[in-house]
Amino acid sequence: MSGTGRANVLKSLALATTMLIAGAASALAGASEADFKAAYAAAEAANKQAASLRNQWTPTAAALAAAKKAAEAGDFDTAVASSQEAEALAKASIYQARSEKDAWKALEIH
Amino acid sequence: MASTIRVRATSSGETTEVQALIQHPMDSGYVKDAKGDLIPPHFIQQLTFEHDGKNVFLADWGPAVSKDPYVKFSFKGGKKGDDLKISWVDNKGASDTTTAKIQ
Amino acid sequence: MRSAIHFASAALALAALSFGAMPFAVAADTPDPAADAKAFQKFFTEKFPKVKLDDFVNGPYSMNEDMHRQWEEKEQFPPYDFSLDLGKEMFAKPFKNGKSYADCFPNQGIGIRQNYPTFDEKEGKVVTLELALNRCREANGEAPFSYVKDEMAALTAYMAFTSRGKPFDIKIPNDPRALEAYENGKRYFYTRRGQLNFSCASCHVQNPGERIRAEVLAPALGILNAMPIYRSEWGGMGTISRRFTTCNSQIRGVPLEPQSDEYRDLEYYLSYVSNGLPVSGPGARP
Numbered sequence: 001m002s003g004t005g006r007a008n009v010l011k012s013l014a015l016a017t018t019m020l021i022a023g024a025a026s027a028l029a030g031a032s033e034a035d036f037k038a039a040y041a042a043a044e045a046a047n048k049q050a051a052s053l054r055n056q057w058t059p060t061a062a063a064l065a066a067a068k069k070a071a072e073a074g075d076f077d078t079a080v081a082s083s084q085e086a087e088a089l090a091k092a093s094i095y096q097a098r099s100e101k102d103a104w105k106a107l108e109i110h
Numbered sequence: 111m112a113s114t115i116r117v118r119a120t121s122s123g124e125t126t127e128v129q130a131l132i133q134h135p136m137d138s139g140y141v142k143d144a145k146g147d148l149i150p151p152h153f154i155q156q157l158t159f160e161h162d163g164k165n166v167f168l169a170d171w172g173p174a175v176s177k178d179p180y181v182k183f184s185f186k187g188g189k190k191g192d193d194l195k196i197s198w199v200d201n202k203g204a205s206d207t208t209t210a211k212i213q
Numbered sequence: 214m215r216s217a218i219h220f221a222s223a224a225l226a227l228a229a230l231s232f233g234a235m236p237f238a239v240a241a242d243t244p245d246p247a248a249d250a251k252a253f254q255k256f257f258t259e260k261f262p263k264v265k266l267d268d269f270v271n272g273p274y275s276m277n278e279d280m281h282r283q284w285e286e287k288e289q290f291p292p293y294d295f296s297l298d299l300g301k302e303m304f305a306k307p308f309k310n311g312k313s314y315a316d317c318f319p320n321q322g323i324g325i326r327q328n329y330p331t332f333d334e335k336e337g338k339v340v341t342l343e344l345a346l347n348r349c350r351e352a353n354g355e356a357p358f359s360y361v362k363d364e365m366a367a368l369t370a371y372m373a374f375t376s377r378g379k380p381f382d383i384k385i386p387n388d389p390r391a392l393e394a395y396e397n398g399k400r401y402f403y404t405r406r407g408q409l410n411f412s413c414a415s416c417h418v419q420n421p422g423e424r425i426r427a428e429v430l431a432p433a434l435g436i437l438n439a440m441p442i443y444r445s446e447w448g449g450m451g452t453i454s455r456r457f458t459t460c461n462s463q464i465r466g467v468p469l470e471p472q473s474d475e476y477r478d479l480e481y482y483l484s485y486v487s488n489g490l491p492v493s494g495p496g497a498r499p
Binding site: 051054055056057058059061089092093096097100103104105107108109110 | 249252253256399400403404405406407408410412414415418419462465466467469475
Binding site: 133180 | 289290292294295448449
């Protein structure tokens with residue numbers, strides 16, 4: 001916000017309120033479509049890697065879907081947050097697949 | 111098509127024990143399919159067991175009865191070789207009837 | 214520095230490769246399916262000393278007396294009866310080209326359930342009964358059935374029924390690929406997956422007889438001998454494919470395609486370690 005005078009601040013506050021009502025609050029908080037696209041691409045890439053390890057998780061897919069839905073509604077804050085959640089989940093599934101590479105033997109009946 | 115009704119009725123002399131299994135979806139009307147659309151109600155409304163010209167068992171069923179229902183009961187009377195007639199009618203007007211011999 | 218590390222790891226990888234190429238280099242790692250099966254069956258019989266070996270095929274119903282009584286009552290009028298009849302009808306009905314399922318199987322398809330899955334040495338892969346049925350359809354110009362729906366369940370129900378009581382007799386031919394498939398199946402069985410971090414063994418080895426919500430978990434031993442099953446929870450019949458994919462999604466893992474290599478190998482392993490236990494399918498479960 002670049003307002004110098006009191007009037008300017010008030011003006012932008014009023015504008016902000018209008019935008020909130022219009023459901024475009026995200027524009028204020030900073031996440032843009034580009035942010036979403038980057039976060040989504042990162043999450044998708046991680047989930048793809050999980051697929052190559054044959055170990056995708058259903059919550060990852062759900063978070064990706066939620067991100068897409070939020071982005072379509074113009075809510076890029078939520079969209080970015082969901083994308084990041086999806087990426088974290090996908091990374092956890094990758095970690096799981098890798099650590100299970102040998103860890104599975106601990107359960108085996110001998 | 112094969113009958114939707116399976117019956118086994120055995121007489122012990124004084125009483126007859128009847129077991130029946132009926133193939134029916136028994137949709138309550140409150141369940142959604144994979145697409146999220148409601149599956150319309152489709153259930154058996156009346157089930158009758160008839161022996162020697164009279165009803166020995168009559169059930170008024172509603173949507174709360176589970177899929178492929180199973181019934182077990184016994185009644186006084188009934189001899190080996192007697193006929194037992196079973197029929198049902200559902201809310202769409204469909205019906206089925208079968209006759210079993212008491213063993 | 215970095216390239217030095219790379220070099221070192223490359224050398225390691227090479228060493229590992231050449232090491233791995235030697236057949237069964239390390240004695241402890243030598244796959245021994247017969248010993249596995251013995252240990253597997255011993256584990257369960259020791260865990261449940263009151264349950265007879267053959268009774269494990271009745272899953273949760275073998276686990277306590279109360280459930281066993283329920284099962285005996287249920288078996289008098291089993292809910293899979295309709296599916297069984299449908300399967301019998303379907304099995305007998307010829308394809309459009311005049312041939313039938315019987316032409317695709319040894320002994321006309323009767324009493325052979327206990328031999329599946331088999332290892333096809335030509336293909337170098339495991340062939341399950343469900344897969345063989347669909348291949349039979351396709352070879353005769355018919356569209357394949359869904360692996361998780363009623364038609365496949367009905368067909369396998371009928372084929373299991375004609376084989377009831379026959380002991381599972383899964384063979385691992387003297388072919389390194391067969392042994393590899395077996396090992397892959399074993400690894401899949403014990404590998405944790407999904408967000409809940411469960412392996413098949415978490416439930417069916419570590420906790421059979423315990424409850425998961427209202428259900429009693431079935432022991433892994435003999436679990437496939439009862440397939441396909443009428444599951445009251447599903448309100449219908451389920452194939453082995455349906456069981457595997459549903460297990461995966463229940464632990465929040467994305468299921469693989471039915472009859473993917475992993476599932477075929479898993480079925481191979483799990484059937485092999487239940488060798489000697491009778492076919493009890495089709496089964497009914499709560």
